Amino acid sequence: MKLCFGCISARGDVRIEFVEGLVGILRACAQMGIDTTFMQFTGALVEDARDMMATRFSNGTADALVMLDDDIFLDPRVFKRMLAVERDTVGCYYPQRHLAVEAFADHIRQGMTTSDAAMRASPLVGPDPDGADSFAISEVEWIGSGALLIRRRALETMIKLGKVGKERFRTPQDIAEMWGFFSRLRLDDGVARSEDASFCLRARQCGIAIYAYKGPGVLHSGSFQFGSHYP
Numbered sequence: 477m478k479l480c481f482g483c484i485s486a487r488g489d490v491r492i493e494f495v496e497g498l499v500g501i502l503r504a505c506a507q508m509g510i511d512t513t514f515m516q517f518t519g520a521l522v523e524d525a526r527d528m529m530a531t532r533f534s535n536g537t538a539d540a541l542v543m544l545d546d547d548i549f550l551d552p553r554v555f556k557r558m559l560a561v562e563r564d565t566v567g568c569y570y571p572q573r574h575l576a577v578e579a580f581a582d583h584i585r586q587g588m589t590t591s592d593a594a595m596r597a598s599p600l601v602g603p604d605p606d607g608a609d610s611f612a613i614s615e616v617e618w619i620g621s622g623a624l625l626i627r628r629r630a631l632e633t634m635i636k637l638g639k640v641g642k643e644r645f646r647t648p649q650d651i652a653e654m655w656g657f658f659s660r661l662r663l664d665d666g667v668a669r670s671e672d673a674s675f676c677l678r679a680r681q682c683g684i685a686i687y688a689y690k691g692p693g694v695l696h697s698g699s700f701q702f703g704s705h706y707p
Contacts, residue, residue, distance in 0.1 A: 551693030567619030
């Protein structure tokens with residue numbers, strides 16, 4: 477098996493927590509006999525960077541693409557669970573990088589630790605997080621792409637069924653063509669969906685189910701670290 481890891485970094489740098497998680501994952505892959513490659517994109521709109529990454533992956537030979545944003549820590553044990561379920565598309569619920577301050581203060585007054593209060597007061601990226609079981613990988617409508625595993629057959633199916641088209645992307649060197657897997661969809665209500673939701677909607681239109689892990693071991697780092705560690 478061969479995996480292609482991709483990092484999107486808007487700032488051109490990465491968080492140390494991201495590096496820690498990636499090193500642990502690459503070590504786990506080596507122990508399992510999995511070959512790995514790595515690519516990084518900086519200085520582009522997030523949907524363009526994801527599209528270019530997915531296009532380069534689709535032009536290669538790896539079996540699956542693993543997208544990790546530069547401020548996401550993914551515990552190797554969580555990654556191994558994502559890989560083991562053998563679904564075409566598996567993501568993770570992870571906290572947004574901001575606090576609902578009043579809720580955070582209420583949790584602290586109720587006696588919660590700072591880390592637990594932050595976890596409860598940081599909205600999770602994904603649909604109906606309260607309805608998802610903790611420590612479980614279950615089917616969802618969509619999930620964020622900051623920590624997302626996509627198997628090759630999912631992208632090939634989307635291309636084959638005509639759910640993605642070729643688009644043009646300007647790089648510092650030239651203009652490149654890419655597949656619009658993550659291009660934002662505008663539905664009947666006139667509201668443009670995020671690149672995450674747009675990708676998942678295209679996938680589901682092709683009969684590709686979306687799965688997501690909800691639980692500890694996925695951190696979102698900034699001036700403060702959001703999330704909780706895997707036990």
